[in-house]
Amino acid sequence: MSIRIGIMGYGNLGRGVECAIRNSEDAELVAVFTRRDPKMVDILTPNVPVYSVDQAISKKDDIDVLILCGGSATDLPVQTPKFAEYFNVVDSFDTHAKIPEHFANVDAAAKKGGKVGVISVGWDPGMFSLNRLYANAVLPKGQDYTFWGKGVSQGHSDAIRRIDGVKDARQYTIPVESALEAVRSGETPELTTRQKHTRECFVVAEEGADLERIEREIKTMPNYFADYDTTVHFITEEEMKRDHSTLPHGGFVIRSGKTGWDLEHTHIIEYSLKLDSNPEFTSSVILAYARAAYRLNQEGQSGCKTAFDIAPAYLSAQSGEELRAHLL
Ligand SMILES: NC(=O)C1=CN([C@@H]2O[C@H](COP(=O)(O)OP(=O)(O)OC[C@H]3O[C@@H](n4cnc5c(N)ncnc54)[C@H](OP(=O)(O)O)[C@@H]3O)[C@@H](O)[C@H]2O)C=CC1
Numbered sequence: 255m256s257i258r259i260g261i262m263g264y265g266n267l268g269r270g271v272e273c274a275i276r277n278s279e280d281a282e283l284v285a286v287f288t289r290r291d292p293k294m295v296d297i298l299t300p301n302v303p304v305y306s307v308d309q310a311i312s313k314k315d316d317i318d319v320l321i322l323c324g325g326s327a328t329d330l331p332v333q334t335p336k337f338a339e340y341f342n343v344v345d346s347f348d349t350h351a352k353i354p355e356h357f358a359n360v361d362a363a364a365k366k367g368g369k370v371g372v373i374s375v376g377w378d379p380g381m382f383s384l385n386r387l388y389a390n391a392v393l394p395k396g397q398d399y400t401f402w403g404k405g406v407s408q409g410h411s412d413a414i415r416r417i418d419g420v421k422d423a424r425q426y427t428i429p430v431e432s433a434l435e436a437v438r439s440g441e442t443p444e445l446t447t448r449q450k451h452t453r454e455c456f457v458v459a460e461e462g463a464d465l466e467r468i469e470r471e472i473k474t475m476p477n478y479f480a481d482y483d484t485t486v487h488f489i490t491e492e493e494m495k496r497d498h499s500t501l502p503h504g505g506f507v508i509r510s511g512k513t514g515w516d517l518e519h520t521h522i523i524e525y526s527l528k529l530d531s532n533p534e535f536t537s538s539v540i541l542a543y544a545r546a547a548y549r550l551n552q553e554g555q556s557g558c559k560t561a562f563d564i565a566p567a568y569l570s571a572q573s574g575e576e577l578r579a580h581l582l
């Protein structure tokens with residue numbers, strides 16, 4: 255019996271979830287919800303209804319898991335707690351500094367409704383978080399680093415698009431080569447946020463918008479740009495479509511740690527991603543956690559979970575016996 259999935263919010267991530275469902279063995283898309291006029295939102299999957307967000311709660315009995323595909327800057331802090339009372343939900347909330355607050359809000363709503371709310375899954379936060387946890391648990395005497403890019407951060411691009419006067423935006427995250435080389439060579443430098451990455455933004459502004467204000471709002475934006483050296487380029491819609499139509503990304507988590515009576519031995523753990531499509535990869539992670547959310551709730555669990563709280567086997571479409579026979 256397929257897991258019945260609803261998508262809330264139809265952008266890059268919404269389309270990615272749709273593709274992940276199509277490529278899965280055990281999930282089906284039963285509804286898409288949007289804040290726009292449903293008639294204006296064309297989805298990829300035939301014969302699946304697109305509803306207004308106002309209709310979502312009335313459809314709760316038809317959906318096993320609602321996947322929230324809105325933006326972290328302004329959508330998910332409101333939408334995930336709101337719908338966690340009525341649905342098992344999954345989101346990719348990635349404003350790291352605000353994850354504890356988001357967890358508390360979703361936990362209260364999910365427990366009230368007897369539902370499971372999985373938050374902050376994807377790759378960072380998500381797969382990279384898991385690898386930072388494993389590496390720190392295994393090598394407590396050590397130092398770890400996370401590098402992203404060069405690639406398009408959807409969270410940062412979304413955050414720019416929310417600024418008044420912005421019509422479209424892409425943000426490229428660029429690792430600082432000297433920091434990368436130092437870490438790769440086995441050094442364990444103390445690096446500030448600013449010393450690890452720079453951020454380059456390409457923005458299409460509305461006609462007549464105040465470009466100086468937009469640039470200032472980007473560069474001073476807490477949690478997204480304030481701690482980075484950031485450049486902003488204003489371009490045309492044609493240039494955006496011509497030069498920035500793909501969403502590649504990637505990065506790696508690396509930990510160098512020591513063992514031995516006198517900490518004489520060094521070990522390196524590295525986990526890396528190279529992504530053609532940031533949204534499609536992220537959505538594939540999200541769908542695996544939607545499977546987990548459904549199963550946990552079927553077992554009678556409720557409340558908020560992060561990737562740290564969910565055993566890996568819950569993510570797989572294979573049974574425990576199959577996993578032990580083929581993947582252990
Ligand atoms: N944890 C992780 O590793 C990752 C997390 N993310 C998170 O995913 C979030 C969503 O990213 P992404 O899907 O790229 O964001 P988008 O800007 O594509 O979509 C966000 C929302 O905007 C609305 N929207 C989409 N297209 C349009 C349009 N043309 N006109 C008006 N509204 C539109 C949709 O809501 P509606 O249909 O209701 O209008 C949609 O849900 C990011 O903010 C980021 O935080 C992304 C990648 C990795």
Ligand SMILES: N[C@@H](C[C@H]1CC(C(=O)O)=NO1)C(=O)O
Pocket residue numbers: 348377378379402403405406407408409410426427503532
């Ligand atoms: N959440 C990120 C996923 C990774 C990419 C990233 C960055 O480039 O700053 N941080 O985390 C995204 O929205 O793409």
